[in-house]
Amino acid sequence: MTIALRIENLKKTYKNGLQALKGISLEVKQGDFYALLGPNGAGKSTTIGIITSLVRKTEGKVFVFDKDIDTHFNQARRYLGLVPQEFNFNIFEKPLDIVLNQAGYYGIERKKAFARAEFFLRKLDLWDRRLQPARYLSGGMKRRLMIARALVHEPRLLILDEPTAGVDIELRRSMWAFLREMNSRGITIILTTHYLEEAESLCRNIGIIDEGKLIENTSMRSLLHKLHLETFVLDLRKPLDSEPQLPGYITRLVEPEILEVDITKEAAINKVFELLSQQNIQVSSMRNKTNRLEELFVRLVSNGDIKQA
Amino acid sequence: METFHTLVSYKTIVRREIVRFTRIWMQTILPSAITTTLYYLIFGKLIGPRIGMIGEYSYIEYIVPGLIMMSIITNSYANVVASFYGSKFQRNIDEMLVSPTPNYIVILGFATGGIARGLCVGIVVTLVSLFFTDLHIHSIPVVITTAIFTAMLFSLAGLVNAIFANSFDDINIVPTFVLTPLTYLGGVFYSITMLPAFWQNVSLGNPILYMVNAFRFGVLGISDIPLQVSYTIILFFIIILFVLNLYLINKSTGLRS
Numbered sequence: 346m347t348i349a350l351r352i353e354n355l356k357k358t359y360k361n362g363l364q365a366l367k368g369i370s371l372e373v374k375q376g377d378f379y380a381l382l383g384p385n386g387a388g389k390s391t392t393i394g395i396i397t398s399l400v401r402k403t404e405g406k407v408f409v410f411d412k413d414i415d416t417h418f419n420q421a422r423r424y425l426g427l428v429p430q431e432f433n434f435n436i437f438e439k440p441l442d443i444v445l446n447q448a449g450y451y452g453i454e455r456k457k458a459f460a461r462a463e464f465f466l467r468k469l470d471l472w473d474r475r476l477q478p479a480r481y482l483s484g485g486m487k488r489r490l491m492i493a494r495a496l497v498h499e500p501r502l503l504i505l506d507e508p509t510a511g512v513d514i515e516l517r518r519s520m521w522a523f524l525r526e527m528n529s530r531g532i533t534i535i536l537t538t539h540y541l542e543e544a545e546s547l548c549r550n551i552g553i554i555d556e557g558k559l560i561e562n563t564s565m566r567s568l569l570h571k572l573h574l575e576t577f578v579l580d581l582r583k584p585l586d587s588e589p590q591l592p593g594y595i596t597r598l599v600e601p602e603i604l605e606v607d608i609t610k611e612a613a614i615n616k617v618f619e620l621l622s623q624q625n626i627q628v629s630s631m632r633n634k635t636n637r638l639e640e641l642f643v644r645l646v647s648n649g650d651i652k653q654a
Numbered sequence: 655m656e657t658f659h660t661l662v663s664y665k666t667i668v669r670r671e672i673v674r675f676t677r678i679w680m681q682t683i684l685p686s687a688i689t690t691t692l693y694y695l696i697f698g699k700l701i702g703p704r705i706g707m708i709g710e711y712s713y714i715e716y717i718v719p720g721l722i723m724m725s726i727i728t729n730s731y732a733n734v735v736a737s738f739y740g741s742k743f744q745r746n747i748d749e750m751l752v753s754p755t756p757n758y759i760v761i762l763g764f765a766t767g768g769i770a771r772g773l774c775v776g777i778v779v780t781l782v783s784l785f786f787t788d789l790h791i792h793s794i795p796v797v798i799t800t801a802i803f804t805a806m807l808f809s810l811a812g813l814v815n816a817i818f819a820n821s822f823d824d825i826n827i828v829p830t831f832v833l834t835p836l837t838y839l840g841g842v843f844y845s846i847t848m849l850p851a852f853w854q855n856v857s858l859g860n861p862i863l864y865m866v867n868a869f870r871f872g873v874l875g876i877s878d879i880p881l882q883v884s885y886t887i888i889l890f891f892i893i894i895l896f897v898l899n900l901y902l903i904n905k906s907t908g909l910r911s
Contacts, residue, residue: 359911387873394911397752401910419656433745442673449666450753452659494749604757 347375347410348531349533350396355405357391357557366406367557373535373550374616375410375501378528380544380565381537383554386645390430392554393506397427408654409502416557423451426500428491430507430537436480440471440490444497449496458497465493469523485516492523502533502589509543521547545569555646576634577614579604582627591620605634663755664763671767674732675774682733686725686775687782692747693721694786708845709876720842720869723804725779726730727862728829728838730772730805731863734764734812735825737878742816747909759902760815760895768809769802776801789873796872797879802890804865808833818910819904841866860885 350373366388383389394400396407398414409415409538412421420637426508434443438536448458459503466472474482478626482490493503495503505524523633524547528534538544544551544565551568553561572578582602594617595607621628675682698714707781708716741747783789790796811828819825840862846854857863868884871877877884903909 399751399910401906422752422754428747429748430744431745433744433748435678435744436742437674438670442670446666446670447753449669450663450750450755452662452754454662498753522687538670613706 348408349373349375349377349410350535351406351408351411352392352396352407353406355392355395355407355587356403356606357388357395357400358403358468362418365557366402366405366415368552369557369564371552371559373502373533375533376528377533377550378524378548379535380548380551381535381554382541382544382551382642383537386556387535387646389554390506393427393429393504393535393537393602396504398422398427424499424501426495426498426503428488428495428503428505428508428606430510432487432491434479434487434490434494438589439476440466440479440482443490444494447494453498455556461497461499462493469493477615485512488512491518496527500532502535503527504535507535507539508536509538509540515542522582553642553645557605574607574609577606577608577617578632578634579606579621579628580630582600582629585626589624589626594620658755659754661758663753663881664759664766665761665778667750667755667760668766668770671733671737672766672770674737675767675771682729682771683775683778686729687778690721690725690779691782693717694783700864711876712787714787715874716845716870718780718787718789719873720840722747722776722779722783722873723801723866723869724757724837724842725774726776726801726805727808728833729775730768731808731812731815731829731833732805733771734768734809735816735819735829737767738764738813739819739822739825742819742908748897749825751909758900761810761899764813765806765809768812769805772805772808775802776805777866780870791873792875793872800868800872800873800884800888803885804842804869807888807892807895808866810892810899813911814895814902817899817907832833836860836862840868841878859890866887 350371352369352371355366355369356364358364362470367393369388381389381392391400396409396414398418409421409424412424438446444462444466445458447453448461449455453461454511463472466475469492471482471489471493474486476636479487479490481535488510492505492508495505508524509520513521521543524534524536534547536544536548548565550564551561552559578599581602581604585598585604586601587597588596589604590596591606593612597605599605608614609618618628670878694714697717698723702713702717705713707713731843741750780789814827815828839857840860841857846857858908864879864884867877867879868881868888871881871884
């Protein structure tokens, strides 16, 4: 299996003495959809900055499709596409020019670049706005413009640093569909996000960075498997006066019509309904109390002890 | 193939720079035309006749080459310093930094943009001068090469300024406190032979004097400085500034953390 990104013992200390990265090593396989998570200031953007050569590393090695970014920077940069966290295009330029210019910096001649720009701008619903100065675009459009710009040179590895920050749910979901399509076409995608639902929905593998260290690097499935206990919220058909007794389960009557039940992995959820039926309590709907990944994430970055979860 | 890619990158930067300054022509082209019109009117038509002849030429004929050169200098410098710093400020310089565009192409691209604006304004100012005086060119090759080399030199100087600049104040300090005084004292409005010997020698330390005089030689055929000396000085500064820019960008000064 080809490795799209290999990072070896990456360290970064800024001039002010801040040690942003303390020796990170990870691999992302070709075709993967990889989530890089971590709290603010954990080192995610620094890692991305180093991979894309916008931040100088203090120590370590980075290979993009086996090309060392130090010695084969020309080839390595051609493989990479970056969607940064902050808007970083010239707001006075037109979207079409922004995308065409980016293609030009990669040595793609104008005619060929125009066809690609049209494809991506149409795909991302920006074609009608292509000749309007970028400052007039909405926040969501600006994000999509940066995605079109990052894809115009057809990179093999696309890195998105919080691409859906501040984007409404409908648009976020359409961007997810677009990213899934790009991934299905063979583009390896690395994503940082604060929307853990996004990571859980899109990504197959996950790395969690905290205080400059990689504290988790595994598949999404195996990470979620580590979650020992889940809380379900049950909406009851009729209000209760007191908390029902469900032997073997921890329950909380939050409101007369809302019951929370903690269920371990070993326990069967059917049993809960059985016990409730025996007490003539009917459930109208049920949902998870929190996002599963969010719960894990909070536990991981607070004390790293998953087993107690 | 790599050469072709590099050439496309270069053309992209140049096109982007030209589109930028032509899009905002009221800020980039027009002011110089208005300012030099006032210079021609006040110094050429109103005060000039009272000054009399300088050598074989009327005062307005004498100052036209200097004013054209002054426009080229200030505009080529301003174009690069504003554009490059603007790119740093908005972080769209990252578009180039993440790409395989070599650093020397980034320098040449911005410098060519500066040359394009310098020459564009130079042509406009020359056309304006035709309303006030007849212009006979002594040597077209000297005029063209001096204009291009000078624009190149000040584009590169503007780039150094932009690399170090951390605020919009920083990109105005050098033009205001260094460039403008040197330009005015660089023989635009007078011949250094009019100065006492001491100040003539001091003036020789001003690099702009060499450019103004080389250009004046191209237009009028007269100069305070031998042409070869002027070319040598100009080319020397171009090489120094290019190498300095390359060193700074390779070191990522002000560009990467």
